[in-house]
Amino acid sequence: MKEVNIMVGGILDLVPLDQLQKRTQETWIGVDYGATFLLDHGIVPAIALGDFDSTPAPLLKRLKERVGCLETFPPEKDYTDTQLGVKRAFLDYQPDRVNIYGATGGRLDQLLSNLYFPLLEEFQPYLDRIRLIDRQNEVTYYWPGEYTIKKLSEMRYLAFVGLTPVKNLTLPDEKYRLKNFSTTVPISWSSNEFNGQVNHFSFQAGVVAVIQSRDWTL
Incomplete structure (x- = not known):
């Protein structure tokens, strides 16, 4: 790459x-x-x-x-x-x-x-x-589709941020699950977490930013 x-x-x-x-x-x-x-x-x-x-x-x-x-x-x-x-x-x-x-x-x-x-x-x-x-953070961007994401070893939290209206966001195997959630305004589904080292998500319209993060340490 x-x-x-x-x-x-x-x-x-x-x-x-x-x-x-x-x-x-x-x-x-x-x-x-x-x-x-x-x-x-x-x-x-x-x-x-x-x-x-x-x-x-x-x-x-x-x-x-x-x-x-x-x-x-x-x-x-x-x-x-x-x-x-x-x-x-x-x-x-x-x-x-x-x-x-x-x-x-x-x-x-x-x-x-x-x-x-x-x-x-x-x-x-x-x-x-x-x-x-x-x-503290790593932000990646996604078009509609089905995705596999891997946990970064130093990051605890996982967020899915709808930067636009989003259709049918589904989080099937994260700690806090979501099924076919749609919104007409930008919104952040924050403070989620991985189950295991690999999770999945999907959505049918819009743009989603995925943020892996951790609390601040000096």
Whole structure:
């Protein structure tokens, strides 16, 4: 599986550093201060991009010296920095999966922007290949269908989030089961749990985000 990783300049205390260490040889895109964060942790991103409004001038100079491809955008633009990074990842590398780090926590407006942007028409072709990852959560996106999901060893909780109206969501073997539940508004079925290491779910219309999570630990 071909994967590309994106480091966004959000709340970087939430970044799982153990995953970075395992992915040092993979392709990385640094978004705004996320590019500096990567350099600080021994990873030279293939691309650094953004408006760099949160990157001090000396650190931006270092990026220009170290990163082969650096693209600067004005703060007033049609896309968020995260969206620009995702566009470049799929257009340049055609990956099977894009892992986004540093896109959660902090300001709620930015969190919601990062959670919902895969629903935009331009990003829908990539929706089910995008993951949001931090120390507490992993978010994946699904179109209608029948799915098998595997428990992440460090995660306790399981949530099914209808990002759109959803038809006939069925959770047949989770701890708290659900059968053919439909809703006309976005809703989160949260604080569920796996039964065993593998569970299943299905739905017939809409978009569902699956979140595996755990309580915060320092």
